[in-house]
Amino acid sequence: MLPRFWWSPLLCIGLLACNPQEQDRKTVTEPTVAQAADGDHMVSINVTDVPRPAPVAVPAKDRDWPEVVLESGQAWISCDTDYGGEAGDGIALEALDRSTIEAALAPCTERGLLRLRYAGKINPSFAALMTRLAIVADAMDIDRRILDLDSSGGQVEAAIVAGDSIGESGWTVWVREGSICHSACVFVLAAGDNRLISGQVGIHRMMRISSTATSRAELNKELQEVYDNVKDYLQRNGVAVGVADLMMTVPNRSVRLLSTGELKQFGLDGTNAVQDDLERIKQMRKCGDDFVRRKDAFLLAFDRDCKAEGADLEAVNACGQALKERFGFPDETCPDESPLSEIDTALLALPPLPAETATTGDRPAPVAATIR
Numbered sequence: 001m002l003p004r005f006w007w008s009p010l011l012c013i014g015l016l017a018c019n020p021q022e023q024d025r026k027t028v029t030e031p032t033v034a035q036a037a038d039g040d041h042m043v044s045i046n047v048t049d050v051p052r053p054a055p056v057a058v059p060a061k062d063r064d065w066p067e068v069v070l071e072s073g074q075a076w077i078s079c080d081t082d083y084g085g086e087a088g089d090g091i092a093l094e095a096l097d098r099s100t101i102e103a104a105l106a107p108c109t110e111r112g113l114l115r116l117r118y119a120g121k122i123n124p125s126f127a128a129l130m131t132r133l134a135i136v137a138d139a140m141d142i143d144r145r146i147l148d149l150d151s152s153g154g155q156v157e158a159a160i161v162a163g164d165s166i167g168e169s170g171w172t173v174w175v176r177e178g179s180i181c182h183s184a185c186v187f188v189l190a191a192g193d194n195r196l197i198s199g200q201v202g203i204h205r206m207m208r209i210s211s212t213a214t215s216r217a218e219l220n221k222e223l224q225e226v227y228d229n230v231k232d233y234l235q236r237n238g239v240a241v242g243v244a245d246l247m248m249t250v251p252n253r254s255v256r257l258l259s260t261g262e263l264k265q266f267g268l269d270g271t272n273a274v275q276d277d278l279e280r281i282k283q284m285r286k287c288g289d290d291f292v293r294r295k296d297a298f299l300l301a302f303d304r305d306c307k308a309e310g311a312d313l314e315a316v317n318a319c320g321q322a323l324k325e326r327f328g329f330p331d332e333t334c335p336d337e338s339p340l341s342e343i344d345t346a347l348l349a350l351p352p353l354p355a356e357t358a359t360t361g362d363r364p365a366p367v368a369a370t371i372r
Contacts (some may be wrong), residue, residue, distance in 0.1 A: 043155055043207050068096045068128045072154075073120020075129060079108035081115060081146065083176070089117040089148070096129055101136045113144040122154035122184045127162035134169035145171045147192065150199070153183020156206055156226060160233050163191030167237060167275075175199040182255055186268070187230070190237040193275045195268055202255035203247045238273030240266045287334035298327040298339050 070093075078090030093104050108114040114137060118126065130147075137145060147166065166173070166188065173192030175181045179199040181189050186203060189195055206226065213219035227248070231241040243266045250256040263269040284292050306319035320339070324330065330338040 043209050065096075065098055065132065068125055068132075070096060070129060071121070071123055071125045073118060073123070073126055073151075076117040077104040077108070078115040078117065079111055079113055081113070083115075083117070083148070090115065093129075096125070096132055098132070098136065101132055102140070105133075105136055105140055105142060108142050109140050112142055113146075114142050115146040115148050117148040117150075119150040119179075122151055122159045122162065122188060124155070124158045124161070126154075127158045127165065130162045130169075130171075131165045134165060138169070143170065145169070147171050147173045147188075148179075149173060149175055149181055149185065149188065150179035151181055151185040151188070153185050156184050156187070156230065159184040159187035160229070163187050163233065163237070166191040167193075167272075172196060175201060186243070187233065190234060190239045190268060191272075193272050195270060195272070197263070197269070200257055201263070201268075202257045203243065204250040204255055205248060205252045207252055236274065238267050238275070242266060243268070283334070283337055287331065287337055291331055291334055291337070294327045294329070294331075295337075295339055298323060298329065301327070302339070 075093040076089040076091060077093055078087060080087060080090075083089055091104060094100060105114055114133075116129075116133060118129070120126070134145075137143075171192050172194040173189050173196070175189065175195075175197040177198040181197070181199065181201040183202070183204065184206075186201060189197075189201065206223070208219070208222050208226070213222055227244055230244050234241050234243060246256065258266070260269070267273055280292055283295070301323055302320055305323070306316050324339070
C-alpha cells in the first residue's frame with residue numbers, strides 16, 4: 001500500500017514570492033494567511049519591457065541560441081517519476097545551450113519521459129529554459145513531460161511567457177510534498193495540461209517595479225493593465241479570474257494559501273479544462289463521436305469505482321484495466337487515444353518498492369499523469 005493516494009493531493013494555491021525556507025513551508029490550517037519574507041515579492045515589470053515568447057517549435061537543428069544563464073534557480077533532469085530512489089532528482093542541468101540540453105535528455109528517449117525538477121525564481125531565464133527544453137524534447141520525441149516545481153514566485157510577465165510555452169508543449173505541472181508554488185508561480189501552474197499538487201500554493205498582490213504612483217488611484221491605474229493581461233491569461237488556461245480578484249485583497253507581505261476546495265473551484269486542480277476541450281475536439285475528428293462518448297463513460301466509471309480513498313497505485317491500475325474491456329478499449333481505430341494506453345499513456349507506473357520498504361511508508365508520493 002502506497003503511503004498516500006496520488007490522484008487527490010492536498011492543494012493550496014499561489015501568487016507570491018516568499019523565501020523557500022523551512023519556516024515558510026510549515027503545515028497550516030486552511031484557508032490561511034502566512035507571513036511572506038520581507039523584501040521578496042511578486043513583481044510586474046514595465047509593459048514596454050515585457051519579454052516575448054520564442055516559438056516553441058523550431059525546425060532548424062543547428063539554430064544559434066543566444067547564451068542564457070539560469071539565474072536564481074537550479075534545474076535537474078530525470079527520466080523517472082520517482083525522486084525517492086538513488087537517482088533522486090536526476091542530473092543537474094549545467095547550461096542552457098542546445099548541446100547540453102540534448103545530452104541531458106538523451107537517456108530519456110527510450111522511455112519517452114522527462115521530469116524537470118526546478119527550484120528557484122520565475123524569471124526570463126526560467127522562461128527560456130522551458131522553451132528550449134520543449135524544442136529539444138520535440139526533436140527527440142520525448143512526449144511525456146513533467147515539471148516538478150518548487151518556486152516562491154518572481155516576475156509576472158516571465159511567468160506568463162513560460163506558461164504560454166508550457167501550454168503549447170504538453171507538460172504536467174507537479175508541486176510535490178515539501179515544495180511550494182507561491183506568487184507568480186501560480187501562473188506557471190495554471191498552464192499545465194494537468195496539475196498535481198501536494199505542497200503549498202499561495203497568492204498575494206503584485207508590486208510594480210519603477211512605479212510612479214503617489215496615490216491609491218494612481219497605483220490602481222498602473223496595475224489595471226497588468227491585471228487585465230493576467231485575467232486574459234487565466235481564462236485561456238481554464239482558470240477562474242476570481243483568482244486574480246482574490247489576489248488583489250492580500251497584502252504583498254503575506255501569503256493566502258488556498259484550500260483544496262478553492263483550488264477545484266478556481267479550476268487549478270487536475271486537468272486543464274481548456275486543454276480537455278481541445279483534446280475532445282481533436283479526438284472527435286480523429287476517432288469519432290462514439291469513441292468520445294465511450295471514453296467519457298469510462299473516465300466517469302474510473303473516478304467512481306477505481307479511485308477509492310487509500311487504494312494503492314497497483315489496485316487503481318488493475319481496476320482501470322478491468323474497466324477497459326467493458327467500454328471497448330483499447331479501441332482498434334484509435335489505440336493511442338484510448339484511456340490507460342500508456343500501460344498496454346496516461347498512468348506513469350513507478351518501479352516496485354524494495355521488499356524492505358514496501359510497507360514502511362517511506363516512499364515519496366508518486367506522480368501520475370491524469371488519464372484522458
